[in-house]
Amino acid sequence: MKLWILVRRELALAFGRSANVALPLVFFLSLVILFPFGIGPDPQTLSLVGPAVLWAGPLLGTLLALDSTFQPDVEDGTLEVLMTGSTPLEVVVLGKALAVWVGTALPLVIVAPIFGMMLSMETTALTGTFLSLLAGTPALALFGTIGAAVTAPLRRSGMLLSVIILPLLVPTLIFGVGAAAGYGDAALPFRAPFLLLCALSLFAAVLAPIAGAAAIRALR
Amino acid sequence: MKLWILVRRELALAFGRSANVALPLVFFLSLVILFPFGIGPDPQTLSLVGPAVLWAGPLLGTLLALDSTFQPDVEDGTLEVLMTGSTPLEVVVLGKALAVWVGTALPLVIVAPIFGMMLSMETTALTGTFLSLLAGTPALALFGTIGAAVTAPLRRSGMLLSVIILPLLVPTLIFGVGAAAGYGDAALPFRAPFLLLCALSLFAAVLAPIAGAAAIRALR
């Protein structure tokens, strides 16, 4: 219940006072549009890069959102109140991660198939990418939240962030596009990378609250 | 001279802050991982999309840094002092843009050839892409700074900022990839798009300070 209160607040902050829900859609559109300009209009090539492009959207969106996950709370005193409240910090961290996922990644995942079609992707490829995104983006948001929690208080932490996030992100991305490519392609595996992706997200859901809360407690 | 003071300070801040330098690199690397794993290892296709990916990295990565170009200054009172100072706001905006370019875009351009090799690109293609990036990324940073100035008073504006900036960056991308493809390819032009790219960057260097300063003045 506290979780829900937190998530709702984070979402309200993320969407701003005007509650612009269409924004993720336009964001993704403006991102997808770049690739035909760069790669050229050939549908064959475009459909090949489709899964990667569809993964790039939620990835960029998540990274954009992470920047304002903990840092503002440190600055405006919110974190102090969150820490002296009766709600476990694990719940707070989970709430932040959930909000990043629901508010940023999920809308992008939902509209991804539309943009896949514009990139001439076929139905099987679309389905595969969609499923892999659904399974993998929670891991992006959760791992990202760990990074945000660890680096929020320490201000001089440029490289620290990449050192923390990268090793966690890379397997997610690899299994993600791997599963996307494998769906409906007899020569490539789908089940294995997909299950690994799910496992990563589950693992992240356990790890992130614990690690994130520990990082914040370390502020003391 | 004031410009240099500003740029130096912005760079010091950027390298101290977690998000500005590290996140764009993380994102760029992620893109470079996504594409080979998404497309498959075929060097032919990979090198085809290479220039586009190398352009997408700096282009999108810069967005991650732009988010915190003006907004912190609004919050901590720095902008008030900048605005009451004797230095024209145009210089301030140009300084911010320069710092974004030097602190974020340039490092991405520098690592681009390395990432290009991971995408099986050949030396001529690498050189062409590198040159086009060098000529074109200033335009990215400058147009981006306009967007940042316009959204300065807004919090968590990452997505909105992207939506506003990305359409403005389309011409830069077209000429950039065009020049990259034309280098070392007898059938395609290099000079024309490359010069256009330089022209765009120059034009942006004139436009961005004026437009950005106007946006900041509009805060009154």
Added chain:
Amino acid sequence: MSNWFQNLANPTRFMALSDKLLPTFALLGSALLAVGLYQSFFVAPADYQQGETVRIMFIHVPAAWIAMFCYALMTASAIGTLVWRHPMADVSARAAAPIGAVFTALALITGSLWGKPMWGTWWVWDARLTSVLVLLIIYLGLIALWRAFDDPARSARPAAIVILVGSINLPIIKFSVDWWNTLHQPASVFRMDGPTIHPDLLWPLMIMALAITFIFLSLHLLAMRNEVLARRVRRLEQRAAARGPTSRSQNDTRVHA
């Protein structure tokens, strides 16, 4: 002329003037539309190459023109905002954006409906098509920008700056077919050496274009009137809130219900 401009610049006089203009425009628009639609669907001949699908043109082309015209209008308004700083210029631009977005979407939809029989695909990443899509993004981005500020007075100039900078996309749309070799038709109506389109098709097209222009103008006036009223309501609400601080006590339950 300057008097007319001053009239427009004052909201009250704008309301009075638009009150008279609006019915005229709306009537003209609907009458022309009736004629135009009749002409396009029953009088104009089917194309010997394209068959009946050519009739999509009578919607598609005017919609595409208006999509660009609307942005041009917003650009003019943006200059008004930046130079004369008059709120009515912002009202004009802000009212135009959603209408422009709708016409752009219309051009895209009719275009891709036409594209399926003509090119065999709904969508290609052709320069013109993509630049129209970019125009749509600009419209949507501007709408989002306006909505992100809670005080219209604060969003006016930032939006105007984005409009102006974004206007470089207009020539790109217009000339993309000439600059890049693409699938899309090059200009056949507005070109230096006169129209190349058959007069039997040209006439209905021009009537439709005129009709849709008037409909656009009516919509724009209507939206501007709405915007003026909305800002007045906003002011009244704020004043009421300032006078009766406790009058909102019931609202609390609504928020956390």
Added chain:
Amino acid sequence: MNMTSHAGLELRAEGLSKSLGSSHLFEGVTFTVKAGGLLVVRGTNGSGKTTLLRMIAGLLDADEGVVQFNQAESSLKAIDLDAAIHYFGHHNALKTDQSVRANLVFWRDFLGGTGDLNEAATRLDIAHLLDLPVAALSAGQKRRAGFTRLLLAHRPVWLLDEPTSALDQTSTGIMEGLVSQHLQAGGLAVAATHLPFLDDQATTLELSSFSAGSPDSDPSAGDGW
């Protein structure tokens, strides 16, 4: 959590010491605040008032010493720290782009409070500002809006860091009244401030008098560092 359950509440600090970086802030700070009591911490800028409050709130660990919350009747069981404290720091914990109302509703719900928002806002004279974004408020109005949180969820212990900074005289009086009421209802409070604050009811802790001499000159002594 019910008010009356804290009837015999007591906050005890014993031998608190803290160094930050090179500065040895204070040593051996010991005090007890009973239910209904107010401790006003005074001291020059940088003497460690904020540091002390954060230590009491559990936001910072002491180098030495302990902080305890006891129920006087059964001092065996330390009170659950989690739901005992309101920390009102230098920052107001308000999101500037949200309305005052949205901020306060969030805090009330998150802290599990049941206070009446409109009543609380009226008490602090911000009822007419509830629907403004916090960014539009003046400095003093922000401070009052931040303080409203304390009335929305009940906590027996109030830790106030310069609560009346930026406030005009009327508002200062209002806030003093609210703290006074809190004390009468069996709560307790610790406030750090440079301004007069309920001076008739308060016990004063002069932090400067606990300042340690120069830090140990032999770094290898003591804990081995």
Added chain:
Amino acid sequence: MNMTSHAGLELRAEGLSKSLGSSHLFEGVTFTVKAGGLLVVRGTNGSGKTTLLRMIAGLLDADEGVVQFNQAESSLKAIDLDAAIHYFGHHNALKTDQSVRANLVFWRDFLGGTGDLNEAATRLDIAHLLDLPVAALSAGQKRRAGFTRLLLAHRPVWLLDEPTSALDQTSTGIMEGLVSQHLQAGGLAVAATHLPFLDDQATTLELSSFSAGSPDSDPSAGDGW
């Protein structure tokens, strides 16, 4: 810009009015501050003190009225606003992750000042804090560090928004002394505050007495809104 060149400086405000959103803050605010003069703006929270200072600084446009800086000898030529003002607002304009020194060096260079950093820091008693990141400073120390900027580059007009908030008594005295010196050197200052501030030298502007009645009820009157 040289100190003596402002000998006959004068700041004049005439008929300043401002509404923000629904609140009609003040109307017809008129005053003149001559070289060597200090105007202390007083008023309840939200009465518009900050708004007024921002208007003088050119950070906000007035609805009506004008602000002018004149050189008394040749009042024909308004002074270049750009290099005339130090605005010291509620925020300290310090980047928390940089050291105090880095912050101050930046401001000195950016504002084209020639002040001696160590001397200025010593005057505000923050010399020992110069190499700490601003984040480590206490509230009062931050305020003093922010104020140091004013000593590093000369500006004839100081606009101070609650300059002594968060300061202890000693520091308040120090800051009053510095402002006093600035006035003696031919500068002028406008300060908004709730606390006593150089009350013997200051002229007081009670902002609440300029508050307008209730705003117009007919929105279509006047400017048409």
